[in-house]
Amino acid sequence: MKNNLVTLAVGGTLIAAALQSCKPQNTSNVVTGNAAVKSYVAPGKYDEVYNFVSGGFSGQMSVYGLPSGRLFRVIPVFSVDPEKGWGYSEETKPMLNTSHGMVPWDDLHHVQLSKTNGDADGRWVFGNANNTPRVARISLKTFRTEEIIELPNSAGNHSSPFLTENTEYVVAGTRFSVPPDDVNGDVPINSYKQNFKGYLSFISVGKEDGKMDVAFQLECPGVNFDLSRAGKGKSHGWFFFSCYNTEQANTLLEVNASQKDKDFIMAVNWKKAEEYIKAGKGRKVPAKYAHNVYSDVTHSATSEIKNEVTVLNVKDFPDVCYMIPCPKSPHGCDVDPTGEYIVGSGKLAALIPVFSFDKIQKAIAAKTFDGAYDGLPIIKYEAALHGEVKKPGLGPLHTEFDAKGNAYTSFFVSSEVVKWNIKELKVVDRVPTFYSVGHLCVVEGDSKNPTGKYLIAYNKITKDRYLPTGPELSQSAQLFDISGDKMEMILDFPTIGEPHYAQAVLAEKIQKNQVKIFKIDENKHPYATKGEAESKVVREGNKVHVYMTCVRSHFAPDNIEGIKMGDEVYFHITNLEQDWDVPHGFAVKGATNAELLIMPGETQTLKWTPDKVGISPIYCTDFCSALHQEMQGYVRVSPAGSNVPLEWSLGTNQPKADGAAAK
């Protein structure tokens, strides 16, 4: 009897425990004991890894340290940023210029670090503007955007900015197919099948200076291009683009573009395309797109509108593009470190197809085709397939890799990260994410030699993760230690904007290259003032140029008289400091164009159109020294036609104060 009772009690407990384990997990039962130790970076110590995170709809890129999850910087890229004067100073305004004029806010989805021999080299990071199609190159010496190029014939630059293994090209595939720019686009929307085309842009990147140029565009069938990856190692020379809406629907895509069981991954032999372009097979097409470059020598940006682009219609060159069937509107198409395996991720699929580069090559050689799509050969699914990962989860989105032959795939619908073995196609571990992970990132996990012991999941839904902040919440990211057999969650941190893709790289590749100051002797800004003795105010008609310097803790000059209503005043401020971390700010009351922030050795310009007669104070907005609060001055604005002479000074009360004059 007693034994029976014990059995009953034990059995009951086991059943209860079993039922409990069926309930969805939450962080309190996935975080292990030593998580805090693993993510703790003591005060004064550095993180191991830089994490470059896209800002999504914020249009910016943020920089975190891992494993601490500390935010270091938000780099302004495609949106104005008052914190850095980006898009406000006269020098930075041209960076946001497009063929449509100035676009102050765009949508940055993906980032990729420049590569040499398939590994991150720590020189630049690229980002894409999704809405008004552009690609940006950011210097990792200054953590500033150096160059932005617009893309003609494109709309919704989503499968971008992905790079070849030596940064020969950065690609940009259009999400929206649209009528090309050089034809009349005034066509019925439902003429999609006849008139809409999908363009893939290959932007060349200067080996030394990183300068970008649209080398050529491939005109492809009208579909939605989603993501892309370059081949590496043996597959170097090829690019893989995931395509959806191969139904070519132009309305209610959530239904109409989900009809086919399989869409495609398009394999592009870009070396072949390059040969055709070199042989003059491309056609020059009129276009209009902006190319913006920022110089650290003139401390100014220039924007040039380009008028022509070279296009290759892939239908006319049948050995450039091949279509590989891939289930259910694929998003990610990721290439493993060896370059042999291409992982497709169908957003609505319940399996992961893995394609083999060798098999694809064999199929092409043997013409194992299954018809054509809009003139492009379709490789037989089975002929390209290495195998399928069965029942990995629901809604695979994106895959990265470690150096041990494992892949890590994010699952949006089932809200988890799944680790699986590439060769054996077997799931080895899974962890929940909070909630609904989009992209994930393994440190250098897209390179030939992934170095990471960390994986970060960037989630799309936040809900109850942090203290609530009204209807709008920050996004949530989770950090996992993947050095062991089991993935271990060690940190949960909020992020800026809406991160899509992110990349992480060992800190040592970037840390040592930092620019600390700009040398004042090398400043070639046309309005630079290289010493207080050179400061002056120059009137040219109704334009007044103020050549002003700042150094702890004063502006020179700090008293200016003789400004009149109707004048346009340009404050060209040069920061004379030559020491790290001594920026100065500048603000003038009533300026509708905000403020400036000026780094040591740099010159920046604030345009101000006075709208009121009287005295307008100026001051330093960046706490620079013990006497920062003394760093101020006055500008006197007189009525139009007044005869107050143009005068400026520092340290003397000139002209004499009215009281003194009366004596």
Place this chain on the structure above:
Amino acid sequence: MKNNISILSRILLIISAGLLVYSVYVPIWQIDLDAPQYPEGLNLKIFADKLGGDVEIINGLNHYIGMKTLHAEDFIEFSILTYIIFFYALFAVVTAALGKKKILYSLFTLFVLFGIIAMVDFWRWEYNYGHDLDPHAAIIVPGMAYQPPLIGFKQLLNFGAYSIPDTGGWMFIGSGVLMLIAVIKEVKFSKK
């Protein structure tokens, strides 16, 4: 023969001349400054003929306490020091060549004298900079002067200042020590 110096002493003198020549091309003295805001430290390097290191940054900071800015052209020392050092190097070589004890003793005496004068001059220089302050300076702490230590450590407001010989200074000292060894050896030898 009794008045001539040994081969060893001659070699010591030649080495000592070499050290002196070399000391002109490397910093002779350094003043290291440390403050909470300057974890990387600031460094003033004093060469025989110029100032090096973070001179501009130190000048920028010193204006708060009304200290004069440092400019190499304000120091007569920088235009003559190199020649004086070269003179002693030449003197040592000549002594080695002639090999007379009396010349050796005069060389050593003059060299020590020069070392003392140089340190006195350096102290005077530090005293003037530390005490000749602009009465309109932003920061005036009653009774506070900012004379860096001649040698060693001293706290000056938020800065800790370390003043120590740099490579050239050590060579200079080494050169004096070599001369001293030669002098001791010759004195002992003549007593035998």
